[in-house]
Amino acid sequence: MTTTLALAARLRALPDDELVAALRARPVRRAGISDFFDLAEALLDPDNLVRAIAPLDRLQLAALIVLGRESDPRSAERLAERLAEHPATAGTDARRAAATLATLSRLLLVHPADGGTDGGAAPYEAVTALLDSGPQRGLPRPDAVLATAPPPVPVATTEDELPAIDRLAAERAFEAVASVSELLAELGREGARELQKGGLALPAAKRLAEALAVESGTVPTILDVADRAGLAAVSDGVWLPTAQAAAWQHATTPDRWRALAAAWLDSLPGDLSTLFAARSRTPWDDGLRAHIAWLYPASAAEAQERIAERVAEAEFLGLTARRLPSGAGTALLESGPAAATEAMVAHFPAEVSKVYLQHDLTVISPGPLAPEVESRLRTMADLESRALASTFRFSAASVDRAVTAGETAASIHEFLAAVSLTGVPQPLDYLIAEAVARHGRVRVRAADDGHALVRSDDAMLLGTIAVDQALSSLRLLRVDDTTLSSRFPRDVVFWALSDARYPVVAENASGAVVTPQRRVIAERSVAESRDPAAELVARLRQEDAADEDTAEQWLARQLDQAVRARQTVIVQVAMPDGRLVDYLLEPTGIGGGRLRGRDRAADIERTLPLSSVKGLRSVD
Known part of the structure; x- marks a missing residue:
């Protein structure tokens, strides 16, 4: 009988580290808790x-149910024998049963006999009572848990299917890297507001979907992938790139994909x-959803939602294509x-590292651009369309933006001459010269x-x-x-004028040209330093140690609890000759300095002086 x-x-009696870990897994309201x-x-x-109990898997639930139907604690070997009798847990061996017992013990759902689960364990009475009334509490019926195979x-997946799957998967992987890269560029240009209740604000979601040329429903998946890889984070309610994003942007495409895939795997x-x-x-289709619903019978909807997010990212x-694992996905796992x-x-x-420069000021890449070429090109030209062959366009504003970032007419010409398959067309040459000449007019x-x-x-430009x-x-x-004049700070005004495509520069107090830095970096959030579970344990230990009559207080609480629960216990009593008798x-009842109770062994009523009671323990 395992009771309170x-x-x-x-x-x-638990060590502090084990107790803290248990309370992290089983948080409680600290108000009103003054002792154990x-x-x-x-x-x-x-x-x-x-x-x-709701998040437990079927084997853990089944173990609680089977143990609750036993009169004595069961060892892992005996538990495995009982579990093997039911369709849901057929084939359970002693090793899995022992691991399950250890998990349930850490969660404080079963009480270990002889100080550990090796000697057997039994669920607390409140746990068994709750499982027996499962449907009333939104839990599955015990018999259904055990009977459902x-x-x-x-x-x-067959060998014949793999080549087509791998080709499609590679296209998606390559596009995923490009989409995350585009997301980071857009967040760097203008952050995306996060709602207090979670999720992107609708205007931000629409803007990002348009910039990435994807459906709005895909944006959260891309953002989650970037977040898991440490490339984007929320700062003051706004999604922004992190400091790690710059290095990722300049890495090779295989290295960038590897970082995203490794982050997905590590976060599982x-x-x-x-x-x-x-x-x-094997396929990750509806069969996988059915399996996860079977695996977590007390929280099937939550489990399916959780796995759907990871499957979408895969x-x-x-890692999958048409819900079939690719060769790379299999290798990752x-x-x-x-x-x-x-x-x-x-x-x-x-x-490719070469592009075609057109007389209409467009740039066409004959294939996917190498990251180092694309990142440099994007500082001076705007992306018009992204595909395996992307298109960029030069404008006065884009060249002005490059000059603001530190480029010169000579450095732009040098870069374009190195990557162009068609030289630098004359219209583009004129545009660069004019943009550089106009730069700094504001x-x-x-x-x-x-x-x-x-x-x-x-004066005309200022009036405009x-x-x-x-x-x-x-x-x-x-x-x-x-x-x-504006009542806003210099940098705010500078970036507003720059975004509006005016040839603007910023100056310091002495008139020297400077380049303001936009707030484009988000610091990864640091976990909260406070640990409520550790604080609660420390307070209980401190109060326990501070009480001069700790032993007496503990005995009094034990007796009071036993009386209220009408629970049979073993009471240790000191006899006049010095012997200790159980x-x-x-x-x-307790009153007048005496403990009254029914002696279950002798089947008589006894009255014992409290001063002679030296200890009390559960029958468990």
């Missing part, structure tokens, strides 16, 4: 137990990692990222009060800026014929 009394004694009895009652509260294992929870590894050569990354990358690269299209400097001053010797509706939020006011007693 047994759990309280166990909690008090209160903690035990909180852990055995039905609502808390539902939260602990697993779905059939699907047939493995243990149960999904085991499940995917077991199905590394399809996006090319069985051998790791290096083997997966080797398998995937064999099917990647060849990258200057932004911080005033003494911190506000911005916009200056230009071109003053009435530009796209800049109305800057509240620009005329100071004189060559100056406008009585199997069901306490019925």
Whole structure:
């Protein structure tokens, strides 16, 4: 009989690290918990137990049910024998049963006999009672848990199917790298707002979908992949690239894909990692959803939602194609990222480092551009369309942006001459020369009060800026014929003018040209330093040690709990001759310095002086 009394004694005896780990897995409300009895009652509260039991897999649930039907604690060997009798857990061996017992013990759902699960274990009475009333609490019926056999294992992918799967997977993997790269570029240009309840704000989601040329429903998957790889993070409610994004952007395509695939694998929870590894050569279709629903009978919908997210990411990354594992996906699950990358690269299209420069100011790549060429080209030209052969376009604004970032007419010419298969067309040459000549016609400097001053010797251009509706939020006011003022800081005004495609430069207080840095880097969030579970354990230990009458207080709480629960316990009593005698007693009341109870062994009523009671323990 494993009751609150047994759990309280166990909690008090557990090492701090084990107790903290258990409370992290089984969080409780700390209010009203003043000792280990209160903690035990909180852990055995039905609502808390539902939260602990619902995520268990079928084998763990079945073990709790089978153990609850036994009169004595069961060892792993005996538990395996009982589990093997039921369709849901047929074939369970002692090793799996022992691992299951250890998990349930760590979750404080079963009470180990003889100080450990090797000697057997039994569930706490509250756990068994909850499982017996399962449907009333949203849990499955015990008999259904035991009687439902697993779905059939699907047939493995045939060798004939693999070549087509691998080709399609490689196309998706290559596109995934390009999509994440485009996402980071767009987030660097303008962050995406995250809602407080989670998920992107609708305008940000639409903007990113348009920039990435994907369906809006695909954007969260791409963002999750970038987040898992540490390339994007939320800072002050806005999604931005991280410091690691720059290095990733300049890496080779195989290395970039490897980073994304490795992050996907490393972030898998243990149960999904085991499940995917077991199905590394079989379809991830509706059969997988049926299996996950069977595996987690108390939380099928949540489990299916959890796996659907990972399956979507796998399809996006090319680990699967049409829900069939690719060669790279199989290699990732069985051998790791290096083997997966080797398998995937064999099917990647060849990258090019040369482009065609057209007289209409467009740039056409005859194939996928090498990352180092594309990243440099994008600083001076705008992407028009992305595919295996992408198209870029030069404009006065794009060249002005490059000059703002530090390029010169000479450096632009040198780069284009090196990568062009058609030389530098004359219209593009003129555009570069004109853009460089125009650059700096508008200057932004911080005033003494911190506000911005916009200056230009071109009165017509300054007037255009003053009435530009796209800049109305800057509240620009005329100071004189060559100056406008804004109450916003210099960098805000500079980037607003730059985005509006004006030839603007920023100046410091002495008039030297500087390049403001946009807030494009997000710091990865640091885990909260406070540990509520550790704080609770420390407080209980401190209160326990501070009480001068700890032993007496502990005995009093044990007796009170036994009386309230009408629980049979073993009471150790000191006799007048110094002997210690154990009585199997069901306490019925305490009063007048005496303990009254029914002696179950002798079947008589006993009254014992409390001063003679030296200890009490559960019958378990």
